[in-house]
Amino acid sequence: xxxxxxxxxxxxxxxxxxxxxxxxxxxxxxxxxxxxxxxxxxxxxxxxxxxxxxxxxxxxxxxxxxxxxxxxxxxxxxxxxxxxxxxxxxxxxxxxxxxxxxxxxxxxxxxxxxxxxxxxxxxxxxxxxxxxxxxxxxxxxxxxxxxxxxxxxxxxxxxxxxxxxxxxxxxxxxxxxxxxxxxxxxxxxxxxxxxxxxxxxxxxxxxxxxxxxxxxxxxxxxxxxxxxxxxxxxxxxxxxxxxxxxxxxxxxxxxxxxxxxxxxxxxxxxxxxxxxxxxxxxxxxxxxxxxxxxxxxxxxxxxxxxxxxxxxxxxxxxxxxxxxxxxxxxxxxxxxxxxxxxxxxxxxxxxxxxxxxxxxxxxxxxxxxxxxxxxxxxxxxxxxxxxxxxxxxxxxxxxxxxxxxxxxxxxxxxxxxxxxxxxxxxxxxxxxxxxxxxxxxxxxxxxxxxxxxxxxxxxxxxxxxxxxxxxxxxxxxxxxxxxxxxxxxxxxxxxxx
Amino acid sequence: xxxxxxxxxxxxxxxxxxxxxxxxxxxxxxxxxxxxxxxxxxxxxxxxxxxxxxxxxxxxxxxxxxxxxxxxxxxxxxxxxxxxxxxxxxxxxxxxxxxxxxxxxxxxxxxxxxxxxxxxxxxxxxxxxxxxxxxxxxxxxxxxxxxxxxxxxxxxxxxxxxxxxxxxxxxxxxxxxxxxxxxxxxxxxxxxxxxxxxxxxxxxxxxxxxxxxxxxxxxxxxxxxxxxxxxxxxxxxxxxxxxxxxxxxxxxxxxxxxxxxxxxxxxxxxxxxxxxxxxxxxxxxxxxxxxxxxxxxxxxxxxxxxxxxxxxxxxxxxxxxxxxxxxxxxxxxxxxxxxxxxxxxxxxxxxxxxxxxxxxxxxxxxxxxxxxxxxxxxxxxxxxxxxxxxxxxxxxxxxxxxxxxxxxxxxxx
Numbered sequence: 001x002x003x004x005x006x007x008x009x010x011x012x013x014x015x016x017x018x019x020x021x022x023x024x025x026x027x028x029x030x031x032x033x034x035x036x037x038x039x040x041x042x043x044x045x046x047x048x049x050x051x052x053x054x055x056x057x058x059x060x061x062x063x064x065x066x067x068x069x070x071x072x073x074x075x076x077x078x079x080x081x082x083x084x085x086x087x088x089x090x091x092x093x094x095x096x097x098x099x100x101x102x103x104x105x106x107x108x109x110x111x112x113x114x115x116x117x118x119x120x121x122x123x124x125x126x127x128x129x130x131x132x133x134x135x136x137x138x139x140x141x142x143x144x145x146x147x148x149x150x151x152x153x154x155x156x157x158x159x160x161x162x163x164x165x166x167x168x169x170x171x172x173x174x175x176x177x178x179x180x181x182x183x184x185x186x187x188x189x190x191x192x193x194x195x196x197x198x199x200x201x202x203x204x205x206x207x208x209x210x211x212x213x214x215x216x217x218x219x220x221x222x223x224x225x226x227x228x229x230x231x232x233x234x235x236x237x238x239x240x241x242x243x244x245x246x247x248x249x250x251x252x253x254x255x256x257x258x259x260x261x262x263x264x265x266x267x268x269x270x271x272x273x274x275x276x277x278x279x280x281x282x283x284x285x286x287x288x289x290x291x292x293x294x295x296x297x298x299x300x301x302x303x304x305x306x307x308x309x310x311x312x313x314x315x316x317x318x319x320x321x322x323x324x325x326x327x328x329x330x331x332x333x334x335x336x337x338x339x340x341x342x343x344x345x346x347x348x349x350x351x352x353x354x355x356x357x358x359x360x361x362x363x364x365x366x367x368x369x370x371x372x373x374x375x376x377x378x379x380x381x382x383x384x385x386x387x388x389x390x391x392x393x394x395x396x397x398x399x400x401x402x403x404x405x406x407x408x409x410x411x412x413x414x415x416x417x418x419x420x421x422x423x424x425x426x427x428x429x430x431x432x433x434x435x436x437x438x439x440x441x442x443x444x445x446x447x448x449x450x451x452x453x454x455x456x457x458x459x460x461x462x463x464x465x466x467x468x469x470x471x472x473x474x475x476x477x478x479x480x481x482x483x484x485x486x487x488x489x490x491x492x493x494x495x496x497x
Numbered sequence: 498x499x500x501x502x503x504x505x506x507x508x509x510x511x512x513x514x515x516x517x518x519x520x521x522x523x524x525x526x527x528x529x530x531x532x533x534x535x536x537x538x539x540x541x542x543x544x545x546x547x548x549x550x551x552x553x554x555x556x557x558x559x560x561x562x563x564x565x566x567x568x569x570x571x572x573x574x575x576x577x578x579x580x581x582x583x584x585x586x587x588x589x590x591x592x593x594x595x596x597x598x599x600x601x602x603x604x605x606x607x608x609x610x611x612x613x614x615x616x617x618x619x620x621x622x623x624x625x626x627x628x629x630x631x632x633x634x635x636x637x638x639x640x641x642x643x644x645x646x647x648x649x650x651x652x653x654x655x656x657x658x659x660x661x662x663x664x665x666x667x668x669x670x671x672x673x674x675x676x677x678x679x680x681x682x683x684x685x686x687x688x689x690x691x692x693x694x695x696x697x698x699x700x701x702x703x704x705x706x707x708x709x710x711x712x713x714x715x716x717x718x719x720x721x722x723x724x725x726x727x728x729x730x731x732x733x734x735x736x737x738x739x740x741x742x743x744x745x746x747x748x749x750x751x752x753x754x755x756x757x758x759x760x761x762x763x764x765x766x767x768x769x770x771x772x773x774x775x776x777x778x779x780x781x782x783x784x785x786x787x788x789x790x791x792x793x794x795x796x797x798x799x800x801x802x803x804x805x806x807x808x809x810x811x812x813x814x815x816x817x818x819x820x821x822x823x824x825x826x827x828x829x830x831x832x833x834x835x836x837x838x839x840x841x842x843x844x845x846x847x848x849x850x851x852x853x854x855x856x857x858x859x860x861x862x863x864x865x866x867x868x869x870x871x872x873x874x875x876x877x878x879x880x881x882x883x884x885x886x887x888x889x890x891x892x893x894x895x896x897x898x899x900x901x902x903x904x905x906x907x908x909x910x
Contacts, residue, residue, distance in 0.1 A: 423548065
């Protein structure tokens with residue numbers, strides 16, 4: 001059993017043998033520690049994520065809340081050097097230190113954790129329970145069965161965090177630059193957009209078909225997908241021939257790593273499947289001013305709501321994920337589960353068909369879950385049905401009149417000409433106010449987000465404007481009885497210079 | 498004495514209730530002065546400033562006012578403003594197919610030059626000059642089909658007396674596509690989903706086709722027919738164009754023709770009338786072609802005719818004595834996005850220098866006359882945003898000596 005004393009706060013720790021030769025964080029002051037002893041033959045996936053894992057709770061006792069990371073790498077390196085003197089292994093520690101430093105820098109840039117991906121992929125390929133493959137897909141809704149509602153019929157609410165990928169908790173990073181301070185940028189919306197872009201191909205507005213490696217996806221209106229901000233078809237690792245028109249040549253699309261592994265790492269990061277880090281998701285939502293360019297975080301947020309039995313809120317999150325990227329299979333299947341619970345069987349079957357259609361070569365690892373869901377619906381297995389994607393149907397289920405369409409087109413049209421983003425944001429806010437005033441909260445929230453999308457790139461006034469818009473959103477939710485009211489209040493306080 | 502005065506003052510002081518009422522009226526008048534007639538909803542921002550000189554109304558309308566406008570049954574102006582005035586004359590605004598970009602031409606008669614400008618984003622205060630080459634004469638711009646960031650245009654090289662087609666893609670510097678010989682005009686550009694570009698243009702009376710991708714040409718340049726003013730269909734396999742008609746070796750008229758690039762067959766559309774044809778344009782659903790036509794001879798008025806692109810039906814005239822750009826021939830009649838009507842300015846409806854908008858219903862042929870603020874005179878080159886549900890129209894008109902670019906938004910189609 002290795003013993004180590006934290007060089008920073010002098011806390012003495014008694015650790016299991018499995019920690020020997022590895023690095024960890026002091027549960028008291030979060031300083032990086034190198035634990036003496038022979039190195040473990042297999043590195044933990046968490047190490048690959050660039051940040052040492054917290055030491056086990058069993059040895060921590062009642063650990064105080066984690067403090068922010070050291071502000072500079074120099075101080076962390078200094079701590080490691082001190083440990084090196086104690087351990088007497090300069091070369092070894094320096095090597096480890098450089099590795100960790102490189103990993104941290106990768107993580108700070110939002111680069112994927114290659115080691116974690118490999119480990120997860122290896123776990124999946126080695127015949128372990130298809131932790132990432134099935135989880136990643138259903139993942140969003142996968143949380144412990146114990147926390148699911150007792151009447152849960154959802155098979156996706158059963159998985160726990162895969163043992164092969166222990167949770168790498170988000171580490172607060174003090175960046176000190178623009179935007180929110182003290183929040184990790186790993187897996188924020190920009191990072192998620194990069195991940196999405198790396199793992200897929202954008203469907204052009206001119207698409208009349210979607211064909212991958214000679215297999216035509218059963219989607220009735222591919223060109224309708226272009227109405228979404230990020231119609232990116234996710235593909236598994238490998239080189240694919242993707243064709244968007246029957247008489248044109250296929251494009252060669254190379255995907256370097258498995259999306260399912262990457263998604264699994266993200267799930268682990270946010271503890272999806274366990275006690276979901278809702279605060280981290282909310283803070284990232286606030287950083288993005290509630291405007292997402294990738295569906296992953298919204299899907300996780302929906303999962304968090306679902307595990308707390310807030311199914312109506314979860315459904316709205318899944319719908320929002322699909323407004324962002326209507327090809328995201330997990331959100332389709334999660335939405336299908338919500339609809340199933342509301343006894344909307346036809347719509348649930350349609351969403352299940354879409355989840356299957358976009359699960360190209362099982363990119364999401366959804367195949368087994370789709371089969372289970374089809375059985376639950378009493379639908380035939382293995383006979384994919386052609387489905388129609390209507391992006392606008394995910395925006396709202398509220399009635400909209402011809403005059404509403406005209407007013408929307410007018411204000412969205414004229415807002416394009418506003419020279420200042422602040423003024424454009426005001427116009428779009430006013431459009432949302434129209435829907436709020438006529439008791440259509442879903443449409444109002446959608447258009448408030450449209451205003452935020454503009455305001456977030458505006459000048460110094462953006463924080464004040466965003467706070468006002470969040471205040472409007474919160475008020476709309478309160479009036480409508482939506483539980484998101486508190487969420488928007490929190491975001492209002494989080495967006496500040 | 499002093500006390501008496503005080504008493505008098507007291508006697509004439511309004512009672513408290515009346516004072517409050519006066520204050521209220523004064524405050525209301527003050528507010529009304531700031532935003533006359535504005536009744537803001539809870540959470541609505543007032544005093545929105547587009548940052549552009551509004552022609553009508555004087556301030557940005559409130560939600561309440563806009564609600565009333567969109568509910569009106571008749572088509573009416575919601576907002577009109579000047580988009581650009583650069584001191585020179587402007588011509589032929591053209592929308593990109595996604596409706597998010599607008600390009601137009603600026604001519605300088607004194608310098609015999611012409612430049613192209615692009616609003617790559619409509620929130621820009623000023624458009625970006627596509628080129629700034631001294632002495633260049635750029636015109637006949639046309640956005641690509643299936644690639645909203647690319648456009649093609651023709652450039653006259655005054656030194657070599659040639660005209661070439663150039664391509665500008667995604668803000669990059671324009672590059673010449675066709676050879677530097679002869680006169681290459683009327684470009685029509687198409688981008689396939691597999692990255693292959695296809696260009697059709699007129700080369701000295703012949704319709705030419707070229708195709709290339711990032712690695713080079715994928716097809717040898719080929720002559721398709723004798724004709725001009727080609728337009729791609731959405732699928733990229735049909736071309737609508739004006740086909741030259743010869744009699745005893747002389748060009749006597751044009752026909753409207755459709756070429757199928759798969760079968761390589763030209764089919765004449767039932768134009769039903771012999772004359773000079775300009776700028777045939779697909780309807781948004783591609784069921785009709787609209788084009789300008791006039792009888793042979795000088796100073797004959799231009800009309801707009803429609804003919805079905807299918808096998809059946811006949812052509813008919815829907816607008817008489819329409820205003821066309823006599824100097825630059827690159828754009829055709831303006832379709833509304835639903836394909837229900839064709840819009841134009843007509844001398845038949847002019848009131849001195851003011852021309853109202855005229856819309857011809859495709860199904861019934863019925864004409865609709867729509868007024869807009871009369872501050873602008875002698876309008877021309879109407880272009881309708883192809884991607885919006887309500888009318889968003891760009892045109893050029895005089896508001897002073899030069900011809901400026903205006904933007905008009907109506908309440909509905």
